[in-house]
Amino acid sequence: MSSDPWGRVDETGTVYVRTAEGEQVVGSWQAGSPEEALAYFERKYEGLVVEIGLLERRVKTTDLSSKDAMTAIAHLREQVDAHHAVGDLDALRTRLDALTSRVEARKEERKAHKARQAEEAREAKEKLVAEAEELAGSEQWRVAGERLRALVDTWKGLPRLDRKSDDELWHRFSHARSAFSKRRKAHFAALDAQREQARQRKEKLVTEAQALSGSTDWGATAARYRELMQDWKAAGRAQREHEEDLWQRFRAAQDVFFQARGEVFAERDSEQRENLTKKEELATEAEKLLPVTDLKAARSAFRSLNERWDAIGHVPRDARARVEGRMRAVEQAIQEAEEAEWRRTNPEARARAAGLTGQLQDAVDALRADVEAARAAGNTAKAEKLEKELAGRQALLDQALKGLQEFGG
Known part of the structure:
Protein backbone atom coordinates (compact mmCIF):
# COMPACT_ATOMS: atom_id res chain seq x y z
CA MET A 1 0.00 0.00 0.00
CA SER A 2 1.24 3.51 -0.86
CA SER A 3 0.08 6.93 0.41
CA ASP A 4 0.81 10.70 0.52
CA PRO A 5 -0.73 13.62 2.54
CA TRP A 6 -3.81 13.75 0.24
CA GLY A 7 -4.34 10.16 -0.86
CA ARG A 8 -3.41 6.51 -0.69
CA VAL A 9 -3.64 3.24 -2.62
CA ASP A 10 -4.70 0.07 -0.76
CA GLU A 11 -3.63 -3.47 -1.43
CA THR A 12 -6.47 -4.00 -3.91
CA GLY A 13 -5.33 -1.07 -6.08
CA THR A 14 -8.17 1.24 -4.99
CA VAL A 15 -7.09 4.92 -4.89
CA TYR A 16 -8.49 7.22 -2.17
CA VAL A 17 -8.34 10.98 -1.64
CA ARG A 18 -8.58 12.64 1.76
CA THR A 19 -11.18 15.43 2.19
CA ALA A 20 -12.75 17.27 5.11
CA GLU A 21 -15.65 14.81 4.87
CA GLY A 22 -13.35 11.81 4.99
CA GLU A 23 -11.75 9.59 2.38
CA GLN A 24 -13.37 9.38 -1.04
CA VAL A 25 -12.73 6.74 -3.66
CA VAL A 26 -10.85 8.21 -6.63
CA GLY A 27 -10.66 5.07 -8.77
CA SER A 28 -8.97 1.70 -9.24
CA TRP A 29 -5.40 1.27 -10.48
CA GLN A 30 -4.23 -2.10 -11.80
CA ALA A 31 -1.79 -1.10 -14.51
CA GLY A 32 1.28 -0.33 -12.39
CA SER A 33 2.68 0.48 -8.97
CA PRO A 34 0.79 2.43 -6.29
CA GLU A 35 3.26 5.31 -6.69
CA GLU A 36 2.36 5.52 -10.39
CA ALA A 37 -1.33 5.52 -9.45
CA LEU A 38 -0.89 8.43 -7.04
CA ALA A 39 1.26 10.34 -9.53
CA TYR A 40 -1.39 9.90 -12.24
CA PHE A 41 -4.22 11.26 -10.09
CA GLU A 42 -2.00 14.01 -8.68
CA ARG A 43 -1.42 15.17 -12.28
CA LYS A 44 -5.19 15.29 -12.77
CA TYR A 45 -5.34 17.47 -9.65
CA GLU A 46 -2.67 19.79 -11.03
CA GLY A 47 -4.69 20.03 -14.23
CA LEU A 48 -7.70 21.20 -12.21
CA VAL A 49 -5.49 23.75 -10.41
CA VAL A 50 -4.34 25.12 -13.77
CA GLU A 51 -7.89 25.32 -15.17
CA ILE A 52 -9.18 27.11 -12.08
CA GLY A 53 -6.24 29.55 -12.22
CA LEU A 54 -6.93 30.31 -15.87
CA LEU A 55 -10.60 30.92 -15.15
CA GLU A 56 -9.74 33.22 -12.24
CA ARG A 57 -7.52 35.30 -14.55
CA ARG A 58 -10.20 35.44 -17.25
CA VAL A 59 -12.78 36.67 -14.76
CA LYS A 60 -10.35 39.26 -13.43
CA THR A 61 -8.86 40.59 -16.67
CA THR A 62 -11.46 40.07 -19.43
CA ASP A 63 -15.10 40.92 -20.05
CA LEU A 64 -16.17 37.27 -19.80
CA SER A 65 -19.92 37.21 -19.38
CA SER A 66 -21.43 36.11 -16.07
CA LYS A 67 -23.31 33.32 -17.80
CA ASP A 68 -20.19 31.85 -19.41
CA ALA A 69 -18.20 32.24 -16.18
CA MET A 70 -20.84 30.42 -14.12
CA THR A 71 -21.00 27.62 -16.70
CA ALA A 72 -17.22 27.18 -16.51
CA ILE A 73 -17.32 27.20 -12.68
CA ALA A 74 -20.06 24.58 -12.64
CA HIS A 75 -18.06 22.38 -15.02
CA LEU A 76 -14.96 22.57 -12.81
CA ARG A 77 -17.01 22.00 -9.66
CA GLU A 78 -18.40 18.81 -11.18
CA GLN A 79 -14.86 17.59 -11.79
CA VAL A 80 -13.78 18.47 -8.25
CA ASP A 81 -16.86 16.84 -6.72
CA ALA A 82 -16.29 13.69 -8.77
CA HIS A 83 -13.12 13.04 -6.67
CA HIS A 84 -11.13 11.80 -9.67
CA ALA A 85 -7.94 13.55 -8.55
CA VAL A 86 -5.60 13.43 -5.56
CA GLY A 87 -4.83 16.73 -3.87
CA ASP A 88 -6.43 19.43 -1.68
CA LEU A 89 -9.90 19.25 -3.24
CA ASP A 90 -11.37 21.30 -0.40
CA ALA A 91 -9.03 24.16 -1.27
CA LEU A 92 -10.23 23.97 -4.88
CA ARG A 93 -13.84 24.12 -3.71
CA THR A 94 -12.99 27.19 -1.62
CA ARG A 95 -11.42 28.89 -4.65
CA LEU A 96 -14.47 28.03 -6.78
CA ASP A 97 -16.77 29.42 -4.07
CA ALA A 98 -14.76 32.66 -3.99
CA LEU A 99 -14.79 32.83 -7.77
CA THR A 100 -18.56 32.33 -7.78
CA SER A 101 -18.99 35.22 -5.33
CA ARG A 102 -16.76 37.41 -7.47
CA VAL A 103 -18.74 36.61 -10.64
CA GLU A 104 -22.06 37.27 -8.90
CA ALA A 105 -20.75 40.57 -7.54
CA ARG A 106 -19.55 41.62 -11.00
CA LYS A 107 -22.91 40.59 -12.42
CA GLU A 108 -24.63 42.95 -10.01
CA GLU A 109 -22.15 45.69 -10.84
CA ARG A 110 -22.81 45.26 -14.54
CA LYS A 111 -26.53 45.23 -13.90
CA ALA A 112 -26.26 48.50 -11.95
CA HIS A 113 -24.00 50.00 -14.64
CA LYS A 114 -26.45 48.98 -17.34
CA ALA A 115 -29.28 50.56 -15.35
CA ARG A 116 -27.28 53.79 -15.04
CA GLN A 117 -26.55 53.76 -18.76
CA ALA A 118 -30.22 53.22 -19.52
CA GLU A 119 -31.22 56.13 -17.29
CA GLU A 120 -28.57 58.36 -18.86
CA ALA A 121 -29.76 57.34 -22.33
CA ARG A 122 -33.35 58.10 -21.34
CA GLU A 123 -32.39 61.55 -20.03
CA ALA A 124 -30.35 62.24 -23.17
CA LYS A 125 -33.21 61.21 -25.47
CA GLU A 126 -35.72 63.23 -23.50
CA LYS A 127 -33.46 66.29 -23.96
CA LEU A 128 -33.23 65.59 -27.69
CA VAL A 129 -37.01 65.31 -27.91
CA ALA A 130 -37.49 68.55 -25.98
CA GLU A 131 -35.07 70.41 -28.25
CA ALA A 132 -36.66 68.93 -31.38
CA GLU A 133 -40.12 69.98 -30.20
CA GLU A 134 -38.84 73.49 -29.60
CA LEU A 135 -37.20 73.61 -33.04
CA ALA A 136 -40.44 72.44 -34.64
CA GLY A 137 -41.79 75.98 -34.26
CA SER A 138 -38.66 77.75 -35.52
CA GLU A 139 -38.56 79.88 -38.65
CA GLN A 140 -34.77 79.76 -38.89
CA TRP A 141 -35.20 77.22 -41.64
CA ARG A 142 -31.58 76.51 -42.53
CA VAL A 143 -30.16 76.62 -38.99
CA ALA A 144 -33.02 74.64 -37.45
CA GLY A 145 -32.96 72.08 -40.27
CA GLU A 146 -29.24 71.47 -39.81
CA ARG A 147 -29.67 71.18 -36.03
CA LEU A 148 -32.48 68.63 -36.41
CA ARG A 149 -30.27 66.53 -38.68
CA ALA A 150 -27.51 66.70 -36.05
CA LEU A 151 -30.01 65.58 -33.38
CA VAL A 152 -30.87 62.52 -35.48
CA ASP A 153 -27.19 61.57 -35.64
CA THR A 154 -26.91 62.00 -31.87
CA TRP A 155 -30.03 59.86 -31.34
CA LYS A 156 -28.56 57.05 -33.46
CA GLY A 157 -25.46 57.00 -31.26
CA LEU A 158 -27.45 56.47 -28.03
CA PRO A 159 -28.34 53.02 -26.63
CA ARG A 160 -31.90 51.75 -27.07
CA LEU A 161 -34.26 51.84 -24.09
CA ASP A 162 -37.00 49.35 -23.39
CA ARG A 163 -39.15 49.06 -26.48
CA LYS A 164 -42.17 50.95 -25.15
CA SER A 165 -40.18 53.92 -23.83
CA ASP A 166 -37.94 54.09 -26.88
CA ASP A 167 -40.91 53.96 -29.27
CA GLU A 168 -42.78 56.68 -27.37
CA LEU A 169 -39.80 59.04 -27.35
CA TRP A 170 -39.01 58.32 -31.00
CA HIS A 171 -42.63 59.02 -31.94
CA ARG A 172 -42.43 62.47 -30.31
CA PHE A 173 -39.02 63.13 -31.87
CA SER A 174 -40.18 62.07 -35.33
CA HIS A 175 -43.42 64.06 -35.02
CA ALA A 176 -41.43 67.23 -34.18
CA ARG A 177 -39.21 66.76 -37.23
CA SER A 178 -42.21 66.14 -39.47
CA ALA A 179 -43.97 69.24 -38.15
CA PHE A 180 -40.91 71.37 -38.89
CA SER A 181 -40.55 69.87 -42.38
CA LYS A 182 -44.20 70.55 -43.20
CA ARG A 183 -43.94 74.16 -42.02
CA ARG A 184 -40.73 74.71 -43.97
CA LYS A 185 -42.25 73.18 -47.09
CA ALA A 186 -45.34 75.37 -46.74
CA HIS A 187 -43.15 78.45 -46.23
CA PHE A 188 -41.13 77.92 -49.38
CA ALA A 189 -44.22 76.92 -51.31
CA ALA A 190 -45.73 80.28 -50.34
CA LEU A 191 -42.55 82.07 -51.45
CA ASP A 192 -42.67 80.21 -54.76
CA ALA A 193 -46.32 81.17 -55.18
CA GLN A 194 -45.50 84.84 -54.52
CA ARG A 195 -42.71 84.75 -57.08
CA GLU A 196 -44.96 83.09 -59.63
CA GLN A 197 -47.56 85.82 -59.10
CA ALA A 198 -44.80 88.41 -59.58
CA ARG A 199 -43.70 86.68 -62.79
CA GLN A 200 -47.22 86.67 -64.19
CA ARG A 201 -47.69 90.34 -63.28
CA LYS A 202 -44.37 91.29 -64.89
CA GLU A 203 -45.20 89.31 -68.02
CA LYS A 204 -48.27 91.55 -68.40
CA LEU A 205 -46.15 94.66 -67.79
CA VAL A 206 -43.67 93.49 -70.45
CA THR A 207 -46.50 92.93 -72.90
CA GLU A 208 -47.87 96.43 -72.33
CA ALA A 209 -44.39 97.97 -72.50
CA GLN A 210 -43.76 96.25 -75.83
CA ALA A 211 -47.14 97.43 -77.17
CA LEU A 212 -46.28 101.03 -76.23
CA SER A 213 -42.78 100.93 -77.71
CA GLY A 214 -43.96 102.17 -81.13
CA SER A 215 -46.09 105.04 -79.79
CA THR A 216 -45.41 108.63 -80.90
CA ASP A 217 -47.53 110.14 -78.15
CA TRP A 218 -44.35 111.10 -76.36
CA GLY A 219 -45.67 112.71 -73.18
CA ALA A 220 -48.51 110.32 -72.37
CA THR A 221 -46.47 107.25 -73.28
CA ALA A 222 -43.48 108.35 -71.23
CA ALA A 223 -45.80 108.95 -68.28
CA ARG A 224 -47.28 105.50 -68.75
CA TYR A 225 -43.83 103.98 -68.82
CA ARG A 226 -43.10 105.63 -65.48
CA GLU A 227 -46.29 104.14 -64.09
CA LEU A 228 -45.28 100.75 -65.48
CA MET A 229 -41.94 101.10 -63.73
CA GLN A 230 -43.66 101.77 -60.42
CA ASP A 231 -45.90 98.76 -61.03
CA TRP A 232 -42.81 96.72 -61.82
CA LYS A 233 -41.20 97.61 -58.52
CA ALA A 234 -44.43 96.96 -56.63
CA ALA A 235 -44.81 93.53 -58.24
CA GLY A 236 -41.92 92.07 -56.25
CA ARG A 237 -39.22 89.66 -57.38
CA ALA A 238 -40.01 86.81 -59.76
CA GLN A 239 -38.12 83.53 -59.74
CA ARG A 240 -34.43 84.14 -60.15
CA GLU A 241 -34.27 82.31 -63.49
CA HIS A 242 -37.00 84.60 -64.92
CA GLU A 243 -36.28 87.97 -63.29
CA GLU A 244 -33.36 89.11 -65.45
CA ASP A 245 -35.00 88.01 -68.73
CA LEU A 246 -38.22 89.85 -67.84
CA TRP A 247 -36.26 92.96 -66.90
CA GLN A 248 -34.26 92.94 -70.13
CA ARG A 249 -37.43 92.62 -72.21
CA PHE A 250 -39.14 95.34 -70.18
CA ARG A 251 -36.19 97.72 -70.49
CA ALA A 252 -35.71 96.87 -74.18
CA ALA A 253 -39.32 97.91 -74.95
CA GLN A 254 -38.80 101.20 -73.14
CA ASP A 255 -35.50 101.73 -74.92
CA VAL A 256 -37.20 101.42 -78.31
CA PHE A 257 -39.68 104.15 -77.39
CA PHE A 258 -37.20 106.47 -75.74
CA GLN A 259 -34.70 106.04 -78.54
CA ALA A 260 -37.32 107.06 -81.07
CA ARG A 261 -38.36 109.99 -78.93
CA GLY A 262 -34.74 111.02 -78.56
CA GLU A 263 -34.30 111.06 -82.31
CA VAL A 264 -37.39 113.23 -82.73
CA PHE A 265 -36.24 115.59 -80.01
CA ALA A 266 -32.66 115.83 -81.21
CA GLU A 267 -32.96 119.61 -81.17
CA ARG A 268 -33.34 119.42 -77.41
CA ASP A 269 -29.74 118.31 -76.92
CA SER A 270 -29.07 121.25 -74.66
CA GLU A 271 -31.86 120.22 -72.31
CA GLN A 272 -30.74 116.63 -72.50
CA ARG A 273 -27.17 117.56 -71.56
CA GLU A 274 -28.57 119.36 -68.54
CA ASN A 275 -30.58 116.25 -67.74
CA LEU A 276 -27.40 114.21 -68.03
CA THR A 277 -25.65 116.43 -65.51
CA LYS A 278 -28.54 116.00 -63.07
CA LYS A 279 -28.64 112.25 -63.55
CA GLU A 280 -24.90 111.96 -63.07
CA GLU A 281 -25.31 113.84 -59.80
CA LEU A 282 -28.09 111.43 -58.78
CA ALA A 283 -25.96 108.45 -59.82
CA THR A 284 -23.11 109.78 -57.69
CA GLU A 285 -25.51 110.26 -54.78
CA ALA A 286 -26.89 106.77 -55.33
CA GLU A 287 -23.42 105.21 -55.41
CA LYS A 288 -22.81 106.64 -51.95
CA LEU A 289 -25.45 104.17 -50.72
CA LEU A 290 -22.95 101.35 -51.42
CA PRO A 291 -21.98 99.13 -49.83
CA VAL A 292 -25.46 98.49 -48.41
CA THR A 293 -25.32 98.42 -44.61
CA ASP A 294 -28.90 99.43 -43.79
CA LEU A 295 -31.15 97.73 -46.36
CA LYS A 296 -34.35 99.53 -45.38
CA ALA A 297 -32.71 102.96 -45.43
CA ALA A 298 -30.90 102.23 -48.71
CA ARG A 299 -34.11 101.02 -50.36
CA SER A 300 -36.02 104.12 -49.22
CA ALA A 301 -33.23 106.48 -50.28
CA PHE A 302 -32.88 104.80 -53.66
CA ARG A 303 -36.64 104.91 -54.22
CA SER A 304 -36.54 108.67 -53.62
CA LEU A 305 -33.54 109.02 -55.94
CA ASN A 306 -35.24 106.94 -58.59
CA GLU A 307 -38.36 109.09 -58.45
CA ARG A 308 -36.22 112.17 -58.95
CA TRP A 309 -34.39 110.33 -61.70
CA ASP A 310 -37.59 109.48 -63.55
CA ALA A 311 -38.76 113.08 -63.22
CA ILE A 312 -35.66 114.48 -64.90
CA GLY A 313 -36.33 113.11 -68.35
CA HIS A 314 -34.19 111.89 -71.23
CA VAL A 315 -30.44 112.27 -71.71
CA PRO A 316 -28.26 112.07 -74.85
CA ARG A 317 -28.21 108.63 -76.41
CA ASP A 318 -24.45 108.16 -76.19
CA ALA A 319 -24.50 108.82 -72.43
CA ARG A 320 -27.68 106.90 -71.57
CA ALA A 321 -26.17 103.44 -71.16
CA ARG A 322 -23.34 104.74 -69.03
CA VAL A 323 -25.38 106.84 -66.60
CA GLU A 324 -28.26 104.37 -66.42
CA GLY A 325 -25.73 101.60 -65.92
CA ARG A 326 -24.47 103.36 -62.81
CA MET A 327 -27.98 103.57 -61.35
CA ARG A 328 -28.75 100.04 -62.42
CA ALA A 329 -25.59 98.86 -60.65
CA VAL A 330 -26.77 100.48 -57.41
CA GLU A 331 -30.29 99.10 -57.86
CA GLN A 332 -28.92 95.62 -58.50
CA ALA A 333 -26.69 95.90 -55.43
CA ILE A 334 -29.76 96.73 -53.32
CA GLN A 335 -31.70 93.91 -54.96
CA GLU A 336 -28.81 91.56 -54.24
CA ALA A 337 -28.90 92.63 -50.60
CA GLU A 338 -32.63 91.83 -50.57
CA GLU A 339 -31.91 88.53 -52.26
CA ALA A 340 -29.20 87.76 -49.71
CA GLU A 341 -31.72 88.24 -46.92
CA TRP A 342 -34.07 85.83 -48.65
CA ARG A 343 -31.27 83.38 -49.37
CA ARG A 344 -30.51 83.05 -45.68
CA THR A 345 -33.81 81.20 -45.35
CA ASN A 346 -33.25 79.08 -48.44
CA PRO A 347 -30.98 76.03 -47.96
CA GLU A 348 -30.61 75.71 -51.76
CA ALA A 349 -29.38 79.29 -52.35
CA ARG A 350 -25.67 78.83 -51.67
CA ALA A 351 -24.90 77.10 -54.96
CA ARG A 352 -26.76 79.81 -56.87
CA ALA A 353 -24.88 82.53 -54.94
CA ALA A 354 -21.59 80.88 -55.90
CA GLY A 355 -22.71 80.73 -59.54
CA LEU A 356 -23.65 84.43 -59.57
CA THR A 357 -20.31 85.35 -58.01
CA GLY A 358 -18.52 83.41 -60.72
CA GLN A 359 -20.53 85.13 -63.47
CA LEU A 360 -19.86 88.58 -61.99
CA GLN A 361 -16.18 87.76 -61.57
CA ASP A 362 -16.02 86.75 -65.24
CA ALA A 363 -17.74 90.01 -66.22
CA VAL A 364 -15.33 92.09 -64.08
CA ASP A 365 -12.33 90.26 -65.54
CA ALA A 366 -13.64 90.80 -69.08
CA LEU A 367 -14.27 94.53 -68.48
CA ARG A 368 -10.84 94.94 -66.90
CA ALA A 369 -9.27 93.31 -69.97
CA ASP A 370 -11.29 95.63 -72.22
CA VAL A 371 -10.06 98.68 -70.26
CA GLU A 372 -6.47 97.56 -70.64
CA ALA A 373 -6.98 96.91 -74.35
CA ALA A 374 -8.53 100.37 -74.87
CA PHE A 407 -23.01 80.93 -46.14
CA GLY A 408 -19.62 80.31 -44.63
CA GLY A 409 -17.55 81.11 -47.78
Missing part, protein backbone atom coordinates in the same frame (compact mmCIF):
# COMPACT_ATOMS: atom_id res chain seq x y z
CA ARG A 375 -5.68 102.08 -73.07
CA ALA A 376 -3.15 100.04 -75.00
CA ALA A 377 -4.85 101.21 -78.20
CA GLY A 378 -4.72 104.81 -77.02
CA ASN A 379 -8.52 105.11 -76.83
CA THR A 380 -8.73 107.08 -73.58
CA ALA A 381 -12.43 107.99 -73.94
CA LYS A 382 -13.46 104.36 -74.37
CA ALA A 383 -11.21 103.31 -71.50
CA GLU A 384 -12.82 105.86 -69.15
CA LYS A 385 -16.29 104.76 -70.18
CA LEU A 386 -15.39 101.11 -69.59
CA GLU A 387 -13.85 101.95 -66.20
CA LYS A 388 -17.15 103.41 -65.02
CA GLU A 389 -18.95 100.29 -66.17
CA LEU A 390 -16.26 98.25 -64.42
CA ALA A 391 -16.90 100.16 -61.17
CA GLY A 392 -20.57 99.26 -61.32
CA ARG A 393 -19.81 95.58 -61.99
CA GLN A 394 -17.21 95.54 -59.21
CA ALA A 395 -19.79 96.92 -56.77
CA LEU A 396 -22.11 94.08 -57.76
CA LEU A 397 -19.31 91.54 -57.35
CA ASP A 398 -18.40 92.91 -53.91
CA GLN A 399 -22.05 92.63 -52.84
CA ALA A 400 -22.28 89.08 -54.22
CA LEU A 401 -19.09 88.04 -52.43
CA LYS A 402 -20.45 89.48 -49.20
CA GLY A 403 -23.66 87.49 -49.66
CA LEU A 404 -21.67 84.30 -50.37
CA GLN A 405 -19.70 84.80 -47.15
CA GLU A 406 -22.94 84.60 -45.18
